Amino acid sequence: MRTAPTVLHLDMDAFFAAAEQAAKPSLRGKPVVVGGLGPRGVVSTASYEARRFGVHSAMPMAQARRLAPNAAYLIPRFTLYRAVSEQVMELLRRLSPLVEPLSLDEAFVDLEAGAAIDTASARAVGERLRRDIRALTGLSGSVGLAGSKMLAKIGSERAKPDGLVLIEPGTERELLGPLTVRTLPGVGPATGEHLRRAGMTTVAELAEAGEDELVRLVGKAHGAALYRMALGHDERPVVAERETKSVSVEDTFDTDLHDRVRVRTEVDRLAERCVRRLREAGHSGRTVVLKVRRYDFSTLTRSETLRGPTDDPVVVREAVGRLLESVDTTGGVRLLGVGVSGLADYTQEDLFAQAAAEERAAREAAGGDGGRTDGPAPGEAVRGAADGGAAGTVRDGLPGSPEPVAAPAERRFPAGHDVRHAEFGAGWVQGSGVRRVTVRFEEPGSAPGRVRTFWADDPALELSEPLPLVPPVAEAAMPRHGDGEHQGRPGADQSSCPASRPKSRSASRSEKAAGSSGDSGSGRARP
DNA sequence: TCTGGGGTCCTAGGACCC
DNA sequence: TCTGGGGTCCTAGGACCC
Numbered sequence: 001m002r003t004a005p006t007v008l009h010l011d012m013d014a015f016f017a018a019a020e021q022a023a024k025p026s027l028r029g030k031p032v033v034v035g036g037l038g039p040r041g042v043v044s045t046a047s048y049e050a051r052r053f054g055v056h057s058a059m060p061m062a063q064a065r066r067l068a069p070n071a072a073y074l075i076p077r078f079t080l081y082r083a084v085s086e087q088v089m090e091l092l093r094r095l096s097p098l099v100e101p102l103s104l105d106e107a108f109v110d111l112e113a114g115a116a117i118d119t120a121s122a123r124a125v126g127e128r129l130r131r132d133i134r135a136l137t138g139l140s141g142s143v144g145l146a147g148s149k150m151l152a153k154i155g156s157e158r159a160k161p162d163g164l165v166l167i168e169p170g171t172e173r174e175l176l177g178p179l180t181v182r183t184l185p186g187v188g189p190a191t192g193e194h195l196r197r198a199g200m201t202t203v204a205e206l207a208e209a210g211e212d213e214l215v216r217l218v219g220k221a222h223g224a225a226l227y228r229m230a231l232g233h234d235e236r237p238v239v240a241e242r243e244t245k246s247v248s249v250e251d252t253f254d255t256d257l258h259d260r261v262r263v264r265t266e267v268d269r270l271a272e273r274c275v276r277r278l279r280e281a282g283h284s285g286r287t288v289v290l291k292v293r294r295y296d297f298s299t300l301t302r303s304e305t306l307r308g309p310t311d312d313p314v315v316v317r318e319a320v321g322r323l324l325e326s327v328d329t330t331g332g333v334r335l336l337g338v339g340v341s342g343l344a345d346y347t348q349e350d351l352f353a354q355a356a357a358e359e360r361a362a363r364e365a366a367g368g369d370g371g372r373t374d375g376p377a378p379g380e381a382v383r384g385a386a387d388g389g390a391a392g393t394v395r396d397g398l399p400g401s402p403e404p405v406a407a408p409a410e411r412r413f414p415a416g417h418d419v420r421h422a423e424f425g426a427g428w429v430q431g432s433g434v435r436r437v438t439v440r441f442e443e444p445g446s447a448p449g450r451v452r453t454f455w456a457d458d459p460a461l462e463l464s465e466p467l468p469l470v471p472p473v474a475e476a477a478m479p480r481h482g483d484g485e486h487q488g489r490p491g492a493d494q495s496s497c498p499a500s501r502p503k504s505r506s507a508s509r510s511e512k513a514a515g516s517s518g519d520s521g522s523g524r525a526r527p
Numbered sequence: 528t529c530t531g532g533g534g535t536c537c538t539a540g541g542a543c544c545c
Numbered sequence: 546t547c548t549g550g551g552g553t554c555c556t557a558g559g560a561c562c563c
Contacts, residue, residue: 035531036531038531040531041531042532043531044531044532044563057563058530058531058563059528059530060528060529060530060531062528062529062530063528063529063530066528102562102563103533103534103562103563104563105563106563185562186536186561186562187561188560188561188562189560189561190559190561191561219538221537222536222537222538222560242535244534245535245536246533246534246535247533247534248532248533249532249533250531250532250533251531251532252530252531252532287555287556299558300558301556301557302556302557303555303556303557304556305555305556335531335532337532339534532563533562533563534561534562535560535561535562536560536562537558537560537561538557538559538560539557539558540555540556540557541554542554542555542556543552543553543554543555544551544552544553545551545552
């Protein structure tokens with residue numbers, strides 16, 4: 001247990017919604033809801049103004065619209081959020097080399113890995129971080145400081161919005177005791193209900209119950225962890241690099257799929273999308289997973305482990321095809337998903353090269369009688385009919401992939417996205433209807449702007465990349481570290497802050513993928 | 528009111544091997 | 546011939562997190 005509050009947890013406030021408000025001056029101070037706009041969409045983030053109407057994350061969008069009919073409804077723009085997130089993470093890395101991102105808007109920092117630090121200087125570091133984040137991005141973040149991850153996170157939660165809470169080591173149990181069990185990480189709706197039925201609603205009651213009782217109630221690992229947390233003990237280290245364990249993609253359909261052939265083609269597309277992501281991440285994997293959510297929301301998975309790792313779209317497609325055959329889809333399919341786990345960072349060629357080398361070695365050792373190697377080739381199924389035999393032969397170009405879709409005009413201007421008009425300059429799509437696009441002309445630094453409507457095929461109007469939330473000139477004026485006060489750590493470079501404006505090319509593809517789950521882009525934003 | 532998408536970790540049973 | 550235990554891998558499902 002640390003004796004100084006050297007674990008920092010940063011949590012950006014209503015991140016997606018706040019980024020949109022920063023990008024769109026007319027939305028500042030107004031309720032903003034970011035999420036899927038389709039009939040089955042849910043809320044990703046609600047601005048604090050929208051939360052006052054009762055809107056919150058994970059709520060069905062239809063419900064949000066009833067609660068806050070006048071809010072602006074926007075689909076997520078991950079290109080923008082990633083760019084801002086990268087700026088923030090860079091600030092964190094200046095505090096310490098040990099930064100553990102949890103998501104785009106959240107991270108732990110181990111300040112002890114920077115320099116020895118006492119309570120007062122930890123607080124100063126946290127406050128300065130919050131100022132720097134605001135100066136660099138225009139957004140607010142909340143900071144928790146404590147002697148462990150769990151308490152740092154509880155601290156940032158209590159600090160929200162736009163605050164800092166430092167939990168003095170030694171005061172943990174006193175602080176935790178009266179809190180609800182749901183405060184503890186790992187206690188969700190199910191465990192919370194389970195504990196409640198056993199008569200435990202506060203953290204103090206968990207501590208009283210004792211480890212044996214908790215293990216009996218919720219299982220070995222969970223019970224033991226719960227007991228330690230209840231006592232305020234949490235020794236989990238801040239881990240900078242965590243390797244990916246699986247890659248998956250899934251789609252919920254606006255209406256249930258009944259046609260078996262359609263189900264099959266959707267599974268094929270998902271397999272290709274999944275493999276594309278797998279390859280982009282430089283991975284291959286052994287276990288292929290098919291996920292099916294039926295009309296009644298019952299969800300099942302089927303998996304198949306291959307003899308060796310693959311990143312071959314044909315192999316993955318054939319595997320999920322086999323898996324699909326074992327699933328009853330009568331009644332309708334709501335969601336389909338394809339995933340690959342058991343990741344290796346070597347690819348199939350490496351494996352083939354390795355297999356070939358082993359074969360050569362074996363032949364030499366055996367006196368060169370040219371015997372065959374045992375077992376199926378990598379990528380071939382361990383069980384089931386390993387039909388096809390095309391394993392590993394397709395390298396370039398994902399077969400059958402992106403089929404040209406006749407894009408309707410509305411598709412070109414998704415609500416909320418940035419555009420540029422030859423005459424009127426920068427703006428964003430406020431709504432798009434039949435062959436028309438409504439644009440509000442404003443940008444991060446400007447005053448709230450005016451709305452104009454164009455034909456969707458107006459050549460003067462084009463989509464553009466997100467603009468930086470804070471004009472680059474403001475970055476130059478941003479305070480630097482290393483000047484005075486604490487920790488002039490040698491080696492921590494104070495030199496160049498790369499002008500981090502949103503990157504253009506690279507991210508646009510993943511953004512498309514992120515927004516593709518049936519969002520037609522026809523949702524209207526109404527400031 | 529009708530429930531997204533991307534992950535992680537744990538449990539439990541059966542197969543298989545020693 | 547019968548019985549047993551432990552370890553590892555695979556599969557399926559569930560809880561949880563952001």
